[in-house]
Amino acid sequence: MMNTSKNQFSVGRGAVIHGKWHKQAYLVERKLGQGAAGTVYLVNGSGGTAALKFSSQLSITAEMNVLKAFAKVQGSSLGPSLLDADDWESRNGVQPFYVMEYIEGPTLSAFIQARGSSWIGVLLLQLLENLHMLHEAGWIFGDIKPDNLIVSGPPFALRCIDVGGTTKMGRAVKEYTEFFDRGYWRAGSRKAEPSYDLFAAAMVAVNLVYPERFPRNESGVKQLVDKVRQKKELTAFAPVLIKALQGEYSSARMMREELLAALGTEPIKKEALKARPAARKKTGRTALKRKQRKEQGLLTMTAVLLVAALYVLYVLAELLI
Amino acid sequence: MKQGTIKQILLLTDGCSNHGEDPVAMAALAREQGITVNVIGIVDDEAADQRGFQEIDQIALSGGGISQTVYAKQLSHTVQMVTRQAMTQTLQGVVNEQLKKILHNETTMEALPPETRGEVMEVVDELGETANLEVLILVDTSASMKNKLPTVKEALLDLSLSMNARMGSNLFSLSVFPGKRKETEQLLEWTPKLESLTTMFSRLSPGGLTPTGPAIREAISRFKTKRSRKGWLPKDDEYIEKSV
Numbered sequence: 001m002m003n004t005s006k007n008q009f010s011v012g013r014g015a016v017i018h019g020k021w022h023k024q025a026y027l028v029e030r031k032l033g034q035g036a037a038g039t040v041y042l043v044n045g046s047g048g049t050a051a052l053k054f055s056s057q058l059s060i061t062a063e064m065n066v067l068k069a070f071a072k073v074q075g076s077s078l079g080p081s082l083l084d085a086d087d088w089e090s091r092n093g094v095q096p097f098y099v100m101e102y103i104e105g106p107t108l109s110a111f112i113q114a115r116g117s118s119w120i121g122v123l124l125l126q127l128l129e130n131l132h133m134l135h136e137a138g139w140i141f142g143d144i145k146p147d148n149l150i151v152s153g154p155p156f157a158l159r160c161i162d163v164g165g166t167t168k169m170g171r172a173v174k175e176y177t178e179f180f181d182r183g184y185w186r187a188g189s190r191k192a193e194p195s196y197d198l199f200a201a202a203m204v205a206v207n208l209v210y211p212e213r214f215p216r217n218e219s220g221v222k223q224l225v226d227k228v229r230q231k232k233e234l235t236a237f238a239p240v241l242i243k244a245l246q247g248e249y250s251s252a253r254m255m256r257e258e259l260l261a262a263l264g265t266e267p268i269k270k271e272a273l274k275a276r277p278a279a280r281k282k283t284g285r286t287a288l289k290r291k292q293r294k295e296q297g298l299l300t301m302t303a304v305l306l307v308a309a310l311y312v313l314y315v316l317a318e319l320l321i
Numbered sequence: 322m323k324q325g326t327i328k329q330i331l332l333l334t335d336g337c338s339n340h341g342e343d344p345v346a347m348a349a350l351a352r353e354q355g356i357t358v359n360v361i362g363i364v365d366d367e368a369a370d371q372r373g374f375q376e377i378d379q380i381a382l383s384g385g386g387i388s389q390t391v392y393a394k395q396l397s398h399t400v401q402m403v404t405r406q407a408m409t410q411t412l413q414g415v416v417n418e419q420l421k422k423i424l425h426n427e428t429t430m431e432a433l434p435p436e437t438r439g440e441v442m443e444v445v446d447e448l449g450e451t452a453n454l455e456v457l458i459l460v461d462t463s464a465s466m467k468n469k470l471p472t473v474k475e476a477l478l479d480l481s482l483s484m485n486a487r488m489g490s491n492l493f494s495l496s497v498f499p500g501k502r503k504e505t506e507q508l509l510e511w512t513p514k515l516e517s518l519t520t521m522f523s524r525l526s527p528g529g530l531t532p533t534g535p536a537i538r539e540a541i542s543r544f545k546t547k548r549s550r551k552g553w554l555p556k557d558d559e560y561i562e563k564s565v
Protein backbone atom coordinates (compact mmCIF):
# COMPACT_ATOMS: atom_id res chain seq x y z
CA MET A 1 0.00 0.00 0.00
CA MET A 2 1.12 3.46 -0.69
CA ASN A 3 2.05 6.29 1.53
CA THR A 4 -0.53 8.92 0.65
CA SER A 5 1.30 12.00 1.88
CA LYS A 6 3.16 12.60 -1.37
CA ASN A 7 1.03 13.04 -4.44
CA GLN A 8 1.80 16.62 -5.40
CA PHE A 9 3.06 17.02 -8.92
CA SER A 10 3.04 19.90 -11.30
CA VAL A 11 1.86 20.56 -14.86
CA GLY A 12 3.05 23.62 -16.77
CA ARG A 13 1.19 26.09 -18.95
CA GLY A 14 0.64 24.74 -22.45
CA ALA A 15 0.65 21.10 -21.38
CA VAL A 16 -2.08 18.95 -22.86
CA ILE A 17 -3.88 16.46 -20.69
CA HIS A 18 -5.42 13.51 -22.51
CA GLY A 19 -8.16 11.40 -21.01
CA LYS A 20 -7.65 7.67 -21.31
CA TRP A 21 -11.31 6.63 -21.22
CA HIS A 22 -13.30 9.46 -22.76
CA LYS A 23 -10.58 10.67 -25.17
CA GLN A 24 -10.96 14.33 -24.31
CA ALA A 25 -8.00 16.73 -24.44
CA TYR A 26 -7.44 19.71 -22.17
CA LEU A 27 -4.95 22.52 -22.69
CA VAL A 28 -3.57 23.86 -19.41
CA GLU A 29 -3.76 27.67 -19.07
CA ARG A 30 -2.62 28.18 -15.51
CA LYS A 31 -2.70 26.81 -12.00
CA LEU A 32 -5.73 28.03 -10.04
CA GLY A 33 -4.83 26.67 -6.67
CA GLN A 34 -3.11 24.00 -4.71
CA GLY A 35 -4.11 22.54 -1.39
CA ALA A 36 -3.71 19.48 0.73
CA ALA A 37 -6.50 17.83 -1.22
CA GLY A 38 -5.04 18.37 -4.70
CA THR A 39 -4.20 20.83 -7.45
CA VAL A 40 -6.67 22.67 -9.68
CA TYR A 41 -5.82 24.04 -13.15
CA LEU A 42 -7.67 26.34 -15.48
CA VAL A 43 -7.97 24.45 -18.79
CA ASN A 44 -9.43 24.78 -22.23
CA GLY A 45 -11.30 21.80 -23.59
CA SER A 46 -13.78 21.12 -26.36
CA GLY A 47 -16.50 22.61 -24.14
CA GLY A 48 -14.56 25.81 -23.44
CA THR A 49 -12.95 26.98 -20.21
CA ALA A 50 -13.14 24.64 -17.24
CA ALA A 51 -11.38 23.74 -14.00
CA LEU A 52 -9.46 20.47 -13.87
CA LYS A 53 -8.51 18.85 -10.59
CA PHE A 54 -5.78 16.31 -9.89
CA SER A 55 -5.72 14.57 -6.56
CA SER A 56 -5.12 11.20 -4.98
CA GLN A 57 -7.21 8.31 -6.23
CA LEU A 58 -9.28 8.19 -3.07
CA SER A 59 -10.28 11.82 -2.78
CA ILE A 60 -10.88 12.22 -6.52
CA THR A 61 -13.36 9.38 -6.57
CA ALA A 62 -15.07 10.50 -3.37
CA GLU A 63 -15.43 14.09 -4.63
CA MET A 64 -16.78 12.95 -7.96
CA ASN A 65 -19.48 10.99 -6.18
CA VAL A 66 -20.41 14.12 -4.27
CA LEU A 67 -20.54 16.27 -7.42
CA LYS A 68 -22.80 13.71 -9.02
CA ALA A 69 -25.03 13.85 -5.97
CA PHE A 70 -25.07 17.66 -6.20
CA ALA A 71 -26.26 17.45 -9.76
CA LYS A 72 -29.32 15.57 -8.53
CA VAL A 73 -30.27 18.25 -6.01
CA GLN A 74 -33.05 20.18 -7.74
CA GLY A 75 -32.58 23.91 -7.96
CA SER A 76 -29.40 24.09 -5.92
CA SER A 77 -26.51 25.82 -7.61
CA LEU A 78 -24.10 25.70 -4.71
CA GLY A 79 -21.52 23.34 -6.17
CA PRO A 80 -19.83 23.35 -9.59
CA SER A 81 -21.20 20.94 -12.18
CA LEU A 82 -19.13 17.91 -13.07
CA LEU A 83 -18.12 17.82 -16.74
CA ASP A 84 -15.76 14.88 -17.13
CA ALA A 85 -13.80 12.34 -15.12
CA ASP A 86 -10.88 10.40 -16.50
CA ASP A 87 -7.32 9.12 -16.11
CA TRP A 88 -4.28 10.73 -17.69
CA GLU A 89 -1.41 8.40 -18.53
CA SER A 90 1.43 10.83 -17.95
CA ARG A 91 5.13 10.16 -17.78
CA ASN A 92 4.86 9.97 -13.99
CA GLY A 93 2.21 7.26 -14.12
CA VAL A 94 -1.57 7.29 -14.24
CA GLN A 95 -3.11 10.45 -12.79
CA PRO A 96 -6.84 10.42 -12.10
CA PHE A 97 -8.56 13.76 -12.61
CA TYR A 98 -11.97 15.33 -13.03
CA VAL A 99 -13.16 18.40 -14.88
CA MET A 100 -15.74 20.78 -13.49
CA GLU A 101 -17.39 24.07 -14.33
CA TYR A 102 -15.05 27.04 -13.75
CA ILE A 103 -16.65 29.43 -11.28
CA GLU A 104 -15.28 32.95 -11.51
CA GLY A 105 -15.46 35.66 -8.88
CA PRO A 106 -13.98 36.92 -5.64
CA THR A 107 -14.04 34.79 -2.49
CA LEU A 108 -16.74 35.65 0.01
CA SER A 109 -14.16 37.35 2.28
CA ALA A 110 -12.82 39.53 -0.56
CA PHE A 111 -16.34 40.40 -1.66
CA ILE A 112 -17.41 41.56 1.81
CA GLN A 113 -14.22 43.56 2.19
CA ALA A 114 -14.85 45.38 -1.08
CA ARG A 115 -18.59 45.94 -0.74
CA GLY A 116 -19.24 46.25 2.94
CA SER A 117 -20.80 44.27 5.72
CA SER A 118 -24.39 44.91 4.63
CA TRP A 119 -23.92 41.99 2.25
CA ILE A 120 -23.26 39.50 5.06
CA GLY A 121 -26.92 39.00 5.92
CA VAL A 122 -28.03 38.82 2.30
CA LEU A 123 -25.46 36.24 1.28
CA LEU A 124 -26.10 34.24 4.43
CA LEU A 125 -29.74 34.01 3.32
CA GLN A 126 -28.58 32.60 -0.01
CA LEU A 127 -26.30 30.12 1.71
CA LEU A 128 -29.14 28.93 3.94
CA GLU A 129 -31.48 28.50 0.98
CA ASN A 130 -28.89 26.35 -0.77
CA LEU A 131 -28.18 24.37 2.39
CA HIS A 132 -31.88 23.76 2.84
CA MET A 133 -32.14 22.14 -0.60
CA LEU A 134 -29.02 20.07 0.00
CA HIS A 135 -30.31 18.88 3.39
CA GLU A 136 -33.66 17.97 1.85
CA ALA A 137 -31.75 15.73 -0.55
CA GLY A 138 -30.10 13.95 2.38
CA TRP A 139 -26.66 15.58 2.34
CA ILE A 140 -24.67 17.76 4.70
CA PHE A 141 -22.16 20.21 3.27
CA GLY A 142 -19.55 19.77 6.02
CA ASP A 143 -16.63 22.02 5.21
CA ILE A 144 -18.30 25.45 4.91
CA LYS A 145 -15.83 28.36 5.06
CA PRO A 146 -15.38 31.72 3.27
CA ASP A 147 -12.32 30.48 1.34
CA ASN A 148 -14.50 27.80 -0.25
CA LEU A 149 -17.26 30.22 -1.18
CA ILE A 150 -17.18 32.37 -4.31
CA VAL A 151 -19.51 35.23 -5.14
CA SER A 152 -20.21 34.96 -8.86
CA GLY A 153 -22.21 37.45 -10.89
CA PRO A 154 -23.75 39.99 -11.07
CA PRO A 155 -26.46 39.08 -10.27
CA PHE A 156 -24.56 37.97 -7.21
CA ALA A 157 -24.89 34.34 -6.29
CA LEU A 158 -23.00 32.36 -3.72
CA ARG A 159 -21.23 29.32 -5.19
CA CYS A 160 -18.99 26.76 -3.63
CA ILE A 161 -15.78 25.59 -5.27
CA ASP A 162 -14.85 22.77 -2.91
CA VAL A 163 -17.39 20.09 -2.13
CA GLY A 164 -14.92 17.63 -0.60
CA GLY A 165 -16.56 17.75 2.82
CA THR A 166 -20.05 16.81 1.68
CA THR A 167 -21.33 13.87 3.70
CA LYS A 168 -24.46 11.73 3.69
CA MET A 169 -26.78 12.61 6.52
CA GLY A 170 -26.23 10.46 9.61
CA ARG A 171 -22.62 9.64 8.86
CA ALA A 172 -19.56 11.31 10.39
CA VAL A 173 -18.18 14.55 8.94
CA LYS A 174 -14.69 13.73 7.67
CA GLU A 175 -13.44 16.98 6.22
CA TYR A 176 -13.71 20.19 8.16
CA THR A 177 -11.79 23.32 9.11
CA GLU A 178 -11.27 23.78 12.84
CA PHE A 179 -12.60 27.33 13.08
CA PHE A 180 -15.92 26.29 11.53
CA ASP A 181 -16.18 22.88 13.19
CA ARG A 182 -18.53 22.62 16.15
CA GLY A 183 -16.51 19.69 17.47
CA TYR A 184 -13.48 21.94 17.81
CA TRP A 185 -15.49 24.52 19.80
CA ARG A 186 -16.95 21.74 21.95
CA ALA A 187 -20.40 22.73 20.78
CA GLY A 188 -21.50 19.30 19.63
CA SER A 189 -20.61 16.15 17.73
CA ARG A 190 -19.27 15.65 14.21
CA LYS A 191 -22.38 13.78 13.17
CA ALA A 192 -23.61 14.94 9.75
CA GLU A 193 -26.91 16.64 10.55
CA PRO A 194 -28.39 20.02 9.51
CA SER A 195 -27.36 21.72 12.77
CA TYR A 196 -23.70 20.93 11.96
CA ASP A 197 -23.91 23.00 8.76
CA LEU A 198 -25.88 25.77 10.47
CA PHE A 199 -23.17 26.14 13.13
CA ALA A 200 -20.58 26.46 10.35
CA ALA A 201 -22.77 28.96 8.47
CA ALA A 202 -22.95 31.14 11.60
CA MET A 203 -19.18 30.85 11.94
CA VAL A 204 -18.81 32.09 8.36
CA ALA A 205 -20.52 35.32 9.46
CA VAL A 206 -18.22 35.46 12.50
CA ASN A 207 -15.15 34.97 10.33
CA LEU A 208 -16.25 37.78 8.00
CA VAL A 209 -16.09 40.29 10.85
CA TYR A 210 -13.03 38.65 12.45
CA PRO A 211 -10.89 38.05 9.33
CA GLU A 212 -7.92 37.10 11.49
CA ARG A 213 -10.02 34.46 13.31
CA PHE A 214 -9.14 33.73 16.95
CA PRO A 215 -8.01 30.74 19.00
CA ARG A 216 -10.38 28.91 21.29
CA ASN A 217 -10.28 29.36 25.06
CA GLU A 218 -11.79 27.05 27.64
CA SER A 219 -15.29 28.55 27.69
CA GLY A 220 -16.67 26.75 24.60
CA VAL A 221 -19.71 28.28 22.86
CA LYS A 222 -19.86 31.17 25.35
CA GLN A 223 -16.67 32.57 23.83
CA LEU A 224 -18.35 32.63 20.41
CA VAL A 225 -21.52 34.22 21.76
CA ASP A 226 -19.42 37.01 23.31
CA LYS A 227 -17.52 37.50 20.07
CA VAL A 228 -20.77 37.83 18.12
CA ARG A 229 -22.12 40.41 20.59
CA GLN A 230 -18.96 42.51 20.38
CA LYS A 231 -19.35 43.32 16.67
CA LYS A 232 -21.92 45.91 15.66
CA GLU A 233 -21.90 44.66 12.06
CA LEU A 234 -23.68 41.57 13.40
CA THR A 235 -26.06 43.33 15.82
CA ALA A 236 -29.08 43.08 13.55
CA PHE A 237 -29.05 39.30 13.42
CA ALA A 238 -26.90 38.37 16.42
CA PRO A 239 -29.75 36.43 18.11
CA VAL A 240 -30.07 34.23 15.00
CA LEU A 241 -26.33 33.54 14.88
CA ILE A 242 -26.26 32.73 18.59
CA LYS A 243 -29.13 30.28 18.26
CA ALA A 244 -27.32 28.57 15.38
CA LEU A 245 -24.10 28.38 17.41
CA GLN A 246 -26.02 26.79 20.27
CA GLY A 247 -27.54 24.22 17.93
CA GLU A 248 -31.11 25.44 18.38
CA TYR A 249 -32.11 25.21 14.72
CA SER A 250 -32.97 21.81 13.34
CA SER A 251 -33.45 23.03 9.78
CA ALA A 252 -31.88 25.62 7.48
CA ARG A 253 -35.32 26.88 6.55
CA MET A 254 -36.07 27.72 10.19
CA MET A 255 -32.85 29.69 10.53
CA ARG A 256 -33.43 31.40 7.20
CA GLU A 257 -36.91 32.58 8.18
CA GLU A 258 -35.68 34.07 11.44
CA LEU A 259 -32.73 35.69 9.69
CA LEU A 260 -35.06 37.17 7.11
CA ALA A 261 -37.25 38.59 9.87
CA ALA A 262 -34.22 40.00 11.69
CA LEU A 263 -32.90 41.66 8.55
CA GLY A 264 -36.22 43.40 8.01
CA THR A 265 -36.04 45.36 11.27
CA GLU A 266 -34.57 48.74 12.08
CA PRO A 267 -30.84 48.28 12.84
CA ILE A 268 -30.04 46.86 9.41
CA LYS A 269 -31.16 50.06 7.75
CA LYS A 270 -28.47 51.93 9.64
CA GLU A 271 -26.01 49.27 8.54
CA ALA A 272 -27.08 49.61 4.95
CA LEU A 273 -26.64 53.38 5.12
CA LYS A 274 -23.17 53.02 6.51
CA ALA A 275 -22.09 50.56 3.89
CA ARG A 276 -23.45 52.55 1.01
CA PRO A 277 -20.23 54.42 0.12
CA ALA A 278 -18.74 51.16 -1.11
CA ALA A 279 -21.75 50.56 -3.30
CA ARG A 280 -21.79 54.16 -4.49
CA LYS A 281 -18.57 53.64 -6.36
CA LYS A 282 -20.45 51.61 -8.89
CA THR A 283 -23.47 53.88 -9.17
CA GLY A 284 -20.96 56.72 -9.54
CA ARG A 285 -19.40 55.08 -12.51
CA THR A 286 -22.67 54.32 -14.24
CA ALA A 287 -23.89 57.85 -13.56
CA LEU A 288 -20.78 59.17 -15.23
CA LYS A 289 -21.43 56.98 -18.25
CA ARG A 290 -25.01 58.16 -18.38
CA LYS A 291 -23.82 61.80 -18.31
CA GLN A 292 -21.41 61.10 -21.11
CA ARG A 293 -24.15 59.51 -23.13
CA LYS A 294 -26.38 62.59 -22.55
CA GLU A 295 -23.60 64.89 -23.74
CA GLN A 296 -23.18 62.83 -26.88
CA GLY A 297 -26.91 63.10 -27.56
CA LEU A 298 -26.79 66.86 -27.14
CA LEU A 299 -23.93 67.12 -29.61
CA THR A 300 -25.82 65.22 -32.33
CA MET A 301 -28.90 67.33 -31.69
CA THR A 302 -27.01 70.63 -32.18
CA ALA A 303 -25.31 69.27 -35.28
CA VAL A 304 -28.67 68.31 -36.79
CA LEU A 305 -30.17 71.69 -35.86
CA LEU A 306 -27.17 73.51 -37.33
CA VAL A 307 -27.44 71.62 -40.61
CA ALA A 308 -31.18 72.28 -40.71
CA ALA A 309 -30.65 76.00 -40.02
CA LEU A 310 -28.00 76.23 -42.75
CA TYR A 311 -30.34 74.45 -45.15
CA VAL A 312 -33.16 76.89 -44.35
CA LEU A 313 -30.77 79.82 -44.90
CA TYR A 314 -29.65 78.27 -48.20
CA VAL A 315 -33.22 77.83 -49.38
CA LEU A 316 -34.08 81.41 -48.34
CA ALA A 317 -30.97 82.73 -50.12
CA GLU A 318 -31.92 80.77 -53.27
CA LEU A 319 -35.42 82.17 -53.16
CA LEU A 320 -34.24 85.75 -52.66
CA ILE A 321 -31.83 85.68 -55.54
CA MET B 322 -19.55 -8.62 2.90
CA LYS B 323 -19.95 -9.00 6.66
CA GLN B 324 -19.13 -6.36 9.22
CA GLY B 325 -15.41 -6.44 9.86
CA THR B 326 -13.15 -4.98 12.48
CA ILE B 327 -10.26 -2.75 11.54
CA LYS B 328 -7.25 -2.97 13.83
CA GLN B 329 -4.76 -0.13 14.05
CA ILE B 330 -1.80 0.91 16.12
CA LEU B 331 -1.36 4.68 16.22
CA LEU B 332 2.12 5.73 17.25
CA LEU B 333 2.77 9.32 18.33
CA THR B 334 6.44 10.18 18.66
CA ASP B 335 8.95 12.97 18.10
CA GLY B 336 12.10 11.13 17.27
CA CYS B 337 14.16 8.05 16.92
CA SER B 338 13.96 4.89 18.97
CA ASN B 339 17.06 4.05 20.98
CA HIS B 340 16.22 0.92 22.88
CA GLY B 341 15.21 -2.68 22.15
CA GLU B 342 14.02 -4.30 18.92
CA ASP B 343 13.94 -2.53 15.58
CA PRO B 344 10.51 -0.83 15.42
CA VAL B 345 10.39 -1.34 11.62
CA ALA B 346 10.59 -5.11 12.13
CA MET B 347 7.94 -4.96 14.84
CA ALA B 348 5.66 -3.00 12.51
CA ALA B 349 6.08 -5.73 9.88
CA LEU B 350 5.15 -8.26 12.56
CA ALA B 351 1.97 -6.31 13.32
CA ARG B 352 1.05 -6.20 9.65
CA GLU B 353 1.43 -9.96 9.41
CA GLN B 354 -1.30 -10.22 12.01
CA GLY B 355 -3.69 -7.88 10.29
CA ILE B 356 -2.85 -4.82 12.36
CA THR B 357 -2.00 -1.60 10.53
CA VAL B 358 0.65 0.67 12.04
CA ASN B 359 0.27 4.43 11.54
CA VAL B 360 2.86 6.90 12.76
CA ILE B 361 2.59 10.61 13.47
CA GLY B 362 5.83 12.48 14.01
CA ILE B 363 5.50 15.69 16.01
CA VAL B 364 8.05 18.47 15.49
CA ASP B 365 8.47 21.85 17.17
CA ASP B 366 10.76 23.63 14.73
CA GLU B 367 12.78 23.34 11.54
CA ALA B 368 15.74 21.75 13.28
CA ALA B 369 14.17 18.33 13.17
CA ASP B 370 15.90 15.01 13.55
CA GLN B 371 16.26 13.58 10.00
CA ARG B 372 17.05 10.08 11.23
CA GLY B 373 13.90 10.09 13.32
CA PHE B 374 11.76 10.98 10.32
CA GLN B 375 13.25 8.25 8.21
CA GLU B 376 12.36 5.79 10.91
CA ILE B 377 8.81 7.17 11.14
CA ASP B 378 8.28 6.64 7.39
CA GLN B 379 9.78 3.17 7.48
CA ILE B 380 7.66 2.03 10.41
CA ALA B 381 4.47 3.07 8.62
CA LEU B 382 5.63 1.56 5.33
CA SER B 383 6.36 -1.83 6.81
CA GLY B 384 3.29 -1.63 9.03
CA GLY B 385 1.04 -1.07 5.99
CA GLY B 386 -0.09 2.28 7.34
CA ILE B 387 0.33 6.00 6.89
CA SER B 388 2.96 8.34 8.26
CA GLN B 389 2.66 12.07 8.67
CA THR B 390 4.94 14.65 10.24
CA VAL B 391 3.29 17.72 11.75
CA TYR B 392 3.79 20.72 13.97
CA ALA B 393 2.20 20.29 17.38
CA LYS B 394 -0.62 22.77 16.67
CA GLN B 395 -1.87 20.81 13.65
CA LEU B 396 -1.93 17.57 15.57
CA SER B 397 -5.67 17.30 16.24
CA HIS B 398 -6.61 17.48 12.61
CA THR B 399 -3.85 15.12 11.55
CA VAL B 400 -4.60 12.39 14.07
CA GLN B 401 -8.17 11.96 12.90
CA MET B 402 -7.21 12.26 9.23
CA VAL B 403 -4.48 9.65 9.43
CA THR B 404 -6.75 7.26 11.31
CA ARG B 405 -9.45 7.68 8.70
CA GLN B 406 -7.17 7.49 5.68
CA ALA B 407 -5.60 4.34 7.03
CA MET B 408 -9.06 2.84 7.54
CA THR B 409 -10.03 3.66 3.97
CA GLN B 410 -6.74 2.26 2.73
CA THR B 411 -7.29 -1.00 4.60
CA LEU B 412 -10.86 -1.25 3.33
CA GLN B 413 -9.79 -0.48 -0.20
CA GLY B 414 -7.28 -3.30 0.09
CA VAL B 415 -10.08 -5.63 1.17
CA VAL B 416 -12.33 -4.48 -1.66
CA ASN B 417 -9.50 -4.91 -4.18
CA GLU B 418 -9.05 -8.49 -2.97
CA GLN B 419 -12.76 -9.12 -3.42
CA LEU B 420 -12.67 -7.64 -6.91
CA LYS B 421 -9.84 -9.98 -7.87
CA LYS B 422 -11.83 -12.93 -6.58
CA ILE B 423 -14.98 -11.93 -8.43
CA LEU B 424 -13.31 -11.04 -11.72
CA HIS B 425 -10.66 -13.80 -11.57
CA ASN B 426 -7.88 -11.55 -12.72
CA GLU B 427 -5.60 -8.78 -11.61
CA THR B 428 -8.30 -6.12 -11.62
CA THR B 429 -7.78 -3.43 -9.01
CA MET B 430 -9.73 -0.22 -8.48
CA GLU B 431 -7.23 1.73 -10.55
CA ALA B 432 -7.89 -0.38 -13.62
CA LEU B 433 -11.63 0.32 -13.61
CA PRO B 434 -13.21 3.16 -15.60
CA PRO B 435 -13.95 6.25 -13.46
CA GLU B 436 -17.71 5.61 -13.24
CA THR B 437 -17.35 2.06 -11.91
CA ARG B 438 -14.58 3.22 -9.63
CA GLY B 439 -17.03 5.73 -8.15
CA GLU B 440 -19.45 2.95 -7.30
CA VAL B 441 -16.70 0.87 -5.70
CA MET B 442 -15.62 3.92 -3.71
CA GLU B 443 -19.15 4.31 -2.43
CA VAL B 444 -18.92 0.77 -1.05
CA VAL B 445 -15.56 1.55 0.58
CA ASP B 446 -17.08 4.68 2.09
CA GLU B 447 -20.05 2.79 3.43
CA LEU B 448 -17.75 0.19 4.99
CA GLY B 449 -15.62 2.92 6.57
CA GLU B 450 -18.71 4.36 8.17
CA THR B 451 -20.02 1.11 9.56
CA ALA B 452 -16.94 -1.01 10.26
CA ASN B 453 -15.84 -1.55 13.84
CA LEU B 454 -12.57 0.09 14.71
CA GLU B 455 -9.97 -0.82 17.29
CA VAL B 456 -7.15 1.65 17.79
CA LEU B 457 -4.30 1.11 20.18
CA ILE B 458 -2.63 4.45 20.79
CA LEU B 459 1.05 4.45 21.68
CA VAL B 460 2.41 7.71 23.00
CA ASP B 461 6.11 8.42 23.29
CA THR B 462 6.71 10.01 26.70
CA SER B 463 10.46 10.42 26.55
CA ALA B 464 11.84 13.70 27.93
CA SER B 465 11.59 15.68 24.68
CA MET B 466 7.82 15.05 24.49
CA LYS B 467 7.11 16.87 27.75
CA ASN B 468 5.78 20.14 26.31
CA LYS B 469 3.85 18.34 23.55
CA LEU B 470 1.75 16.16 25.82
CA PRO B 471 -1.09 18.68 26.38
CA THR B 472 -1.50 18.90 22.59
CA VAL B 473 -1.45 15.11 22.32
CA LYS B 474 -4.23 14.94 24.90
CA GLU B 475 -6.33 17.43 22.90
CA ALA B 476 -5.72 15.51 19.70
CA LEU B 477 -6.82 12.22 21.23
CA LEU B 478 -10.03 13.74 22.60
CA ASP B 479 -10.64 15.09 19.13
CA LEU B 480 -10.05 11.64 17.61
CA SER B 481 -12.62 10.18 19.97
CA LEU B 482 -15.10 12.88 18.89
CA SER B 483 -14.56 12.18 15.19
CA MET B 484 -14.66 8.42 15.39
CA ASN B 485 -17.68 8.31 17.68
CA ALA B 486 -19.70 10.27 15.11
CA ARG B 487 -19.47 7.17 12.88
CA MET B 488 -22.13 4.48 12.82
CA GLY B 489 -19.70 1.65 13.57
CA SER B 490 -18.42 0.95 17.06
CA ASN B 491 -15.01 1.98 18.36
CA LEU B 492 -12.60 0.68 20.95
CA PHE B 493 -9.58 2.67 22.03
CA SER B 494 -6.73 1.71 24.27
CA LEU B 495 -3.83 3.86 25.38
CA SER B 496 -0.27 2.99 26.31
CA VAL B 497 2.77 5.15 26.92
CA PHE B 498 6.43 4.29 26.54
CA PRO B 499 8.72 4.26 28.43
CA GLY B 500 6.57 3.32 31.42
CA LYS B 501 7.44 3.91 35.05
CA ARG B 502 9.00 0.51 35.62
CA LYS B 503 8.48 -1.34 32.35
CA GLU B 504 9.20 -0.42 28.74
CA THR B 505 5.49 0.14 28.11
CA GLU B 506 2.76 1.14 30.50
CA GLN B 507 -0.90 0.72 29.84
CA LEU B 508 -2.88 3.78 30.82
CA LEU B 509 -6.29 2.87 29.50
CA GLU B 510 -7.93 -0.54 28.99
CA TRP B 511 -10.07 -0.99 25.82
CA THR B 512 -12.89 1.52 25.99
CA PRO B 513 -15.26 3.16 23.49
CA LYS B 514 -14.57 6.67 24.81
CA LEU B 515 -11.27 8.39 25.33
CA GLU B 516 -12.56 11.15 27.63
CA SER B 517 -11.27 9.33 30.70
CA LEU B 518 -7.67 9.92 29.69
CA THR B 519 -7.81 13.62 30.60
CA THR B 520 -6.86 13.10 34.22
CA MET B 521 -4.26 10.43 33.49
CA PHE B 522 -2.29 12.66 31.20
CA SER B 523 -1.58 15.30 33.81
CA ARG B 524 -0.07 12.67 36.09
CA LEU B 525 2.54 11.55 33.54
CA SER B 526 6.19 12.29 34.15
CA PRO B 527 8.02 12.22 30.82
CA GLY B 528 11.61 11.03 30.69
CA GLY B 529 13.83 8.05 29.88
CA LEU B 530 14.72 6.08 26.76
CA THR B 531 12.60 5.61 23.62
CA PRO B 532 11.82 1.87 23.30
CA THR B 533 9.59 2.15 20.22
CA GLY B 534 10.19 -1.45 19.05
CA PRO B 535 9.25 -3.12 22.33
CA ALA B 536 6.23 -0.83 22.60
CA ILE B 537 4.88 -2.01 19.22
CA ARG B 538 5.56 -5.64 20.16
CA GLU B 539 3.57 -5.24 23.34
CA ALA B 540 0.79 -3.41 21.51
CA ILE B 541 0.33 -6.43 19.23
CA SER B 542 -0.13 -8.70 22.23
CA ARG B 543 -2.73 -6.32 23.65
CA PHE B 544 -4.95 -7.03 20.64
CA LYS B 545 -4.68 -10.72 21.48
CA THR B 546 -5.34 -10.47 25.20
CA LYS B 547 -8.39 -8.44 24.38
CA ARG B 548 -9.73 -11.31 22.35
CA SER B 549 -9.10 -13.89 25.07
CA ARG B 550 -10.62 -11.74 27.82
CA LYS B 551 -13.90 -13.47 28.32
CA GLY B 552 -17.07 -11.48 28.01
CA TRP B 553 -15.48 -8.30 26.86
CA LEU B 554 -17.72 -8.02 23.89
CA PRO B 555 -21.17 -9.41 24.54
CA LYS B 556 -21.48 -10.31 20.85
CA ASP B 557 -18.34 -12.44 20.99
CA ASP B 558 -19.11 -16.02 19.89
CA GLU B 559 -16.30 -17.38 21.99
CA TYR B 560 -17.83 -15.91 25.08
CA ILE B 561 -21.21 -17.42 24.39
CA GLU B 562 -19.68 -20.84 23.84
CA LYS B 563 -17.76 -20.74 27.08
CA SER B 564 -20.55 -19.43 29.19
CA VAL B 565 -23.03 -22.04 28.04
